Amino acid sequence: MAQNTEKKYASMKGKRRASLTVTYIVLVLISIIWLLPFIGLILQSFRSFDPAVEPGQNGGMVSYIVPKTFSFDNYKFILSDQTNFPRWYLNTVIIAIFVSIGQTLNILGVSYALSKMRFKGRTLLMRFWLILGMFPGFLTMICLYFLLKQFGLTQAGAVPGLILVSIASSGMGYYVCKGYFDTIPKALDEAMMIDGASRARIFFTMTIPMSKPIIIYTALVAFMAPWCDYVFASYVAFGHDKSYNVAVGLQRWLVNADYQGYFTRFCAGGVLVAIPVTLLFMFLQKYYVEGVTGGAVKG
Amino acid sequence: MSAAAKKKNPGFFRAVGKDIAEIGTTFAHGDWRTRLSYIILGFGQLLRGQIAKGIAYLATEVLFIWYMLQVGNRYLAKFSTLGTVETTKVHRKTVYGDNSFLILLYSLLTICIIVFFIFLWRLNVRENLKEELILKSGKQLPSNKKVLASLLDGNFDKTLLTLPMIGIFLFTVLPIIFMVCIAFTNYDKTHQSPTHLFTWVGFDNFRELFATGGSGLGSTFGTVLFWTILWALAATFIDYFLGLGVAMLINKKGVRFKKLWRTILVITIAVPQIVSLLYISKLFASDGIINQTLLKWGWISKAISFWTDPVLAKVMIILINIWVGIPYMMLIATGLLMNIPPDLYESASLDGANHRQMFRYITLPYIMFVTGPFLLTQFTGNLNNFNVIFLLTQGGPLSTKLKGNAGYTDLLITWLYKMTVNDTNYRMAAVIGIMVFIVTAVISLVVYNMLPSVKDEEAFQ
Numbered sequence: 001m002a003q004n005t006e007k008k009y010a011s012m013k014g015k016r017r018a019s020l021t022v023t024y025i026v027l028v029l030i031s032i033i034w035l036l037p038f039i040g041l042i043l044q045s046f047r048s049f050d051p052a053v054e055p056g057q058n059g060g061m062v063s064y065i066v067p068k069t070f071s072f073d074n075y076k077f078i079l080s081d082q083t084n085f086p087r088w089y090l091n092t093v094i095i096a097i098f099v100s101i102g103q104t105l106n107i108l109g110v111s112y113a114l115s116k117m118r119f120k121g122r123t124l125l126m127r128f129w130l131i132l133g134m135f136p137g138f139l140t141m142i143c144l145y146f147l148l149k150q151f152g153l154t155q156a157g158a159v160p161g162l163i164l165v166s167i168a169s170s171g172m173g174y175y176v177c178k179g180y181f182d183t184i185p186k187a188l189d190e191a192m193m194i195d196g197a198s199r200a201r202i203f204f205t206m207t208i209p210m211s212k213p214i215i216i217y218t219a220l221v222a223f224m225a226p227w228c229d230y231v232f233a234s235y236v237a238f239g240h241d242k243s244y245n246v247a248v249g250l251q252r253w254l255v256n257a258d259y260q261g262y263f264t265r266f267c268a269g270g271v272l273v274a275i276p277v278t279l280l281f282m283f284l285q286k287y288y289v290e291g292v293t294g295g296a297v298k299g
Numbered sequence: 300m301s302a303a304a305k306k307k308n309p310g311f312f313r314a315v316g317k318d319i320a321e322i323g324t325t326f327a328h329g330d331w332r333t334r335l336s337y338i339i340l341g342f343g344q345l346l347r348g349q350i351a352k353g354i355a356y357l358a359t360e361v362l363f364i365w366y367m368l369q370v371g372n373r374y375l376a377k378f379s380t381l382g383t384v385e386t387t388k389v390h391r392k393t394v395y396g397d398n399s400f401l402i403l404l405y406s407l408l409t410i411c412i413i414v415f416f417i418f419l420w421r422l423n424v425r426e427n428l429k430e431e432l433i434l435k436s437g438k439q440l441p442s443n444k445k446v447l448a449s450l451l452d453g454n455f456d457k458t459l460l461t462l463p464m465i466g467i468f469l470f471t472v473l474p475i476i477f478m479v480c481i482a483f484t485n486y487d488k489t490h491q492s493p494t495h496l497f498t499w500v501g502f503d504n505f506r507e508l509f510a511t512g513g514s515g516l517g518s519t520f521g522t523v524l525f526w527t528i529l530w531a532l533a534a535t536f537i538d539y540f541l542g543l544g545v546a547m548l549i550n551k552k553g554v555r556f557k558k559l560w561r562t563i564l565v566i567t568i569a570v571p572q573i574v575s576l577l578y579i580s581k582l583f584a585s586d587g588i589i590n591q592t593l594l595k596w597g598w599i600s601k602a603i604s605f606w607t608d609p610v611l612a613k614v615m616i617i618l619i620n621i622w623v624g625i626p627y628m629m630l631i632a633t634g635l636l637m638n639i640p641p642d643l644y645e646s647a648s649l650d651g652a653n654h655r656q657m658f659r660y661i662t663l664p665y666i667m668f669v670t671g672p673f674l675l676t677q678f679t680g681n682l683n684n685f686n687v688i689f690l691l692t693q694g695g696p697l698s699t700k701l702k703g704n705a706g707y708t709d710l711l712i713t714w715l716y717k718m719t720v721n722d723t724n725y726r727m728a729a730v731i732g733i734m735v736f737i738v739t740a741v742i743s744l745v746v747y748n749m750l751p752s753v754k755d756e757e758a759f760q
Contacts, residue, residue, distance in 0.1 A: 020553050027548060031563045034622065038566065040588070041578050061581060063591030106466070109459040117456040132471055134739040136683050138716050139732030140474030142725060146400065147469070168470040171463030198448070199455035227571040231685065231716065247573040254577050255693070263581065270574035281569035282562070292627070293634035295673075 040065050041274075045267035048073035059264040074268035084241050085249060085269060091159050092245040092273075095166070096226040102167035103222035104215060110171040112203050115181035116189060129172045141235055148236060158236045158243035165232065170222070176295035180214040181207065217291030220284050227277055246273050318421070325428045333427040340420060343427040347434070351443045356423050363416050371412065374405035381484065381498045393494075400492040403484075407476050411468070482729035488722065504730045516727070519702045524738070526613070527710045530688075531681040533617050534624065535674060541621060542628020543666060547658075549629070550636050561633070564626040572623070576690035579619055580606070607696045609707035616708055620687050631673070632666065639665050671750040678746075679739050683712045703727065711735045 047067035049059025054068055078085040113119075114126060144165055148154050153161030184207065192202050208215070226233075230247040237243035244252075250269050253262040281288065326334060336343040341356025377383070382397025430440060441449075450458045482504055484490075490497035511517035549560045567575065581587050583605040590602040606612050643661050652660070667674075688694060694709035694717060701707070704722060705714050711731055718728040 016553065020551075023548055023551055023554055027554070027560050030545065031560065034564055034567060034626075037575060037579055037582065038570065040582070041574070061584070061587055061591070063588060063595050065588065106463050110463050113456040113459040119456050129467070131740070132467075132475065134679070134736050134743065135475050136712050136715060136732050136735045138685070138712060138719065139478050139729065139735075140471070141716075141719055143404070143474035143477045144470060146404070147474070165470055168466035171460075171467055172471070198452035200451035200458075203455070203459075224571070228573045228686065230573060231689075235720065247571070250573060251577065251690075254581065267578070270578060274570045274574050277571055278566065278569040282565070285562075285565060288568075289630050289634065293631050 038274075041267050041270055043067060044264055045074055045271045046070045046072070047264050049077070049261070049264050059261050061263050074265045075272070078265055078269050078272075083249075084244065085246075087242055088244045088246045088249040089272070091243065092226055092247075095159060095162055095229075095245060096223045098163045099166045099226055100219045100223035102163065103170040103173075104219045106167060106170045107174050107177050107218050108208065108211075108215065111174045111177035111181050112207060114174060115178045116186070116207070117199070133172055138231060141232065144232075145235060154236050155238065155240040155243060158233070158240065161236050162226070162229070162233055162245075165236075166222075166226065166229075176291055177211075177214050177218055179294060180211060180291075184210060213287050213290050216284055216287040220281065220288055221291070224277060224281065227273060321428070322421070322424055325424055329427065329431060333424075333431060336423060336427050340423045343430065344423075347430055347440060349430065349440060349443065349446065351446050352426070356419070359416075359419060363412065366412065367409070370405060371409040374402050375409050377402045378406040379499075382496050385496060386494050395493055397496060398493040399484075399486070399490075399497045403480060404473075404477055407480065408473060411473065411476075478729045478732060481725055482733055484726060486725045487727070488724060491723065500726075504726045508727065508730050508734070514702075516702050519705050520731075520734075522701060522707075523705055523709050523711055523714055524734075526708070527682060527712075528738075530613075530617070530710060531678050531684075534620050534681040534684065534687075535678045537617065538621055538624030538628055539670075539674065539677070542625045543632045545625055546629045546632035546636060547662075550633060561629070564629055567623060567626045568630075572686050572690060576619070576623075576687065579622075580691045583615060606692050609696055609698070612692055612696060612708050616688065616691055619691060620684075623687060631670070635666055635669060636662070638669075668751050672747075675743060675746050675750070679743055682710070682739060682742075683735065684710065685712050685716065688713050689716070711738070 043065050044067070047059075047062075048054045048069065048071040050071075050073055051058055053071050053073060059074075077083070114122065145154060148157075148161040148165065151157075151161075153164060188206065189202055192206060193199075197205075226245065228247055229245065230251050233245045234248040234251070237245075237248065246269065250266055250273070253266045253269070326337060332343040332346045339357070340360040341353035343353075344350075344356060345353030377397060381399040382402050384396035386396040387394050433440060483499055483501060484497050485500045485503070486492075486497040489495065507514070508516050508520055545564070548554070549557055554560075582589055584590070585602040585604060585607070590599075590605075593599045594602065604611065605615050639662065643665075644657055647657050647661060688708055688710055692706065692708045694706035694713045696708075697704065697706045703714070703724070704717055709717070712735060715728050715731045715735070718724045718731065
């Protein structure tokens with residue numbers, strides 16, 4: 001009997017080791033698949049578009065990943081005044097910072113009002129916004145473009161225009177933040193109210209300091225979105241090269257322009273865009289995970 | 300549903316009836332201050348010493364009247380025709396006529412402002428009634444200072460919500476109403492304002508969308524809609540289960556470097572999709588590195604048309620979306636797996652359950668239960684997943700079999716985008732937008748009521 005169990009135990013151990021090995025193989029494979037595009041992107045960005053440096057081609061796509069000679073030609077080119085890339089980059093940083101601050105303030109305010117305060121029409125308002133959210137965002141593009149044009153916020157003024165549009169309607173994205181506020185016990189608010197604190201005081205001196213994770217999450221998500229904003233940005237800045245953001249610029253390099261010639265330069269631009277955003281994200285990953293998981297469970 | 304609606308309706312009408320009755324009795328029983336307030340908003344408040352409130356009401360009324368005289372009535376008068384005076388050329392000079400776009404937009408704005416004003420007027424009447432009642436009972440009205448201070452205390456919600464609501468009204472509500480109206484007009488390439496007029500055409504555009512013969516878009520719409528739903532299903536559920544699987548792999552007892560594996564996957568979320576997806580789309584291009592390498596190795600004799608073959612393009616999109624989607628799901632599932640009460644597993648293993656049974660009867664039901672709403676939002680999000688489709692194929696490959704410049708991988712949303720930007724076919728874009736809304740709303744409503752966590756909230760508590 002005892003022998004039997006031992007045998008069983010040993011075989012289980014073997015089984016476990018085998019299954020662990022399989023797991024590791026799968027995980028390594030997954031890692032390769034997930035990392036390969038990024039490794040390719042980085043390596044290609046160091047391949048010169050100058051046939052004198054990299055023989056036989058001119059910055060297009062080739063059949064090898066590792067460049068024959070490493071060079072910084074692409075980076076030099078896109079950071080020089082031959083392109084508007086530095087300007088696009090600056091535009092995107094400005095938009096991202098303002099949108100991040102504006103959206104966070106907007107969402108915090110809305111979430112507090114909806115979570116902690118009870119007023120007439122509260123559920124009606126939430127339902128109304130939920131229904132509004134079911135309309136596709138691009139539907140209203142021409143109307144928004146026209147509204148912005150009335151204020152001179154298109155083409156040359158596209159950057160403030162984009163900031164305004166991104167912030168204006170962001171209050172509807174309150175779900176995750178409100179869910180977090182809902183977990184702060186009401187008793188805390190009530191205790192402060194008994195001490196004579198006003199709602200505004202409670203909001204600024206208690207709720208906000210307690211909500212660091214969700215504030216960082218909201219700001220991070222808002223900061224990352226403008227880097228990807230191609231659709232509306234290209235529509236609002238149409239034909240005005242200096243008002244593009246990096247997404248529009250890169251997309252044009254690769255799709256509309258002669259991408260065979262700009263492929264490696266696109267890669268270099270992509271690396272420059274990805275580095276700060278990725279680093280920031282990795283640095284604040286903890287908060288992102290918290291926000292995303294919390295949001296998913298509460299729905 | 301219908302029973303609930305029936306139940307709701309009499310309540311609504313009764314409430315309106317009560318409201319009108321209250322307006323009447325307030326006028327009949329009120330003093331002269333209240334009665335004058337029916338015409339001059341805030342008058343009663345001002346005379347009772349409620350300066351802050353009174354001025355706010357009065358100022359709004361003055362602004363309203365000024366707006367109606369200056370702007371509102373001019374546009375509202377042309378609302379039914381959207382303008383009749385064509386822009387003409389007299390000799391070499393262009394004489395601008397009516398601008399249908401402006402007329403529609405400002406008319407809608409005016410209607411909204413009127414509705415808001417009526418609401419405010421109603422509020423004003425009720426406030427007069429309240430003040431009278433307070434004074435009659437011998438109490439004092441709150442001081443102006445107190446009224447203003449309440450904006451930071453009892454009425455803090457109004458302070459917080461005012462700006463966001465104005466923003467949402469101007470940049471979401473008004474544009475949506477506007478575009479819904481556009482669906483009932485003939486605003487397109489040949490009716491561009493300001494040089495041309497457009498006007499109401501009733502349900503013509505909807506008929507065109509559903510018509511199968513002639514210039515109707517019926518069959519194209521069917522194809523696009525079918526692919527949209529198929530895509531959303533595939534993108535949601537494949538990613539969901541694979542992500543869950545990967546999370547369980549990493550979470551497995553004995554697996555080391557858990558953080559490393561997770562971090563590698565998370566890079567996909569961190570890098571902006573405009574960079575990663577555009578790069579990947581070029582990887583698989585006919586002259587991309589994958590085709591070139593396979594050709595060089597002699598594995599294939601001519602380039603595989605990843606993006607120009609309709610079926611292959613769809614498969615590629617779903618595969619690449621797995622690459623995009625797994626990391627999100629992995630993160631979420633990791634958090635959830637840790638939350639499953641461990642005693643559930645303990646008692647199961649005491650009962651002699653093996654791993655597969657535990658997954659089947661504990662892990663899966665638990666995860667499905669808590670992530671039900673999340674799955675729903677993922678699904679509706681994927682219905683409108685613009686980035687993946689647009690950055691990879693831009694909706695292509697195009698075909699002469701599809702009308703309205705639709706491609707085989709176009710979702711409704713990318714089709715809408717193309718119609719707006721490339722074809723300036725605003726009327727059909729608006730119709731498709733309404734269709735997207737209907738699809739999203741119907742699916743959300745139906746599925747939401749079927750969710751286990753909605754039906755049976757207590758199951759896992």
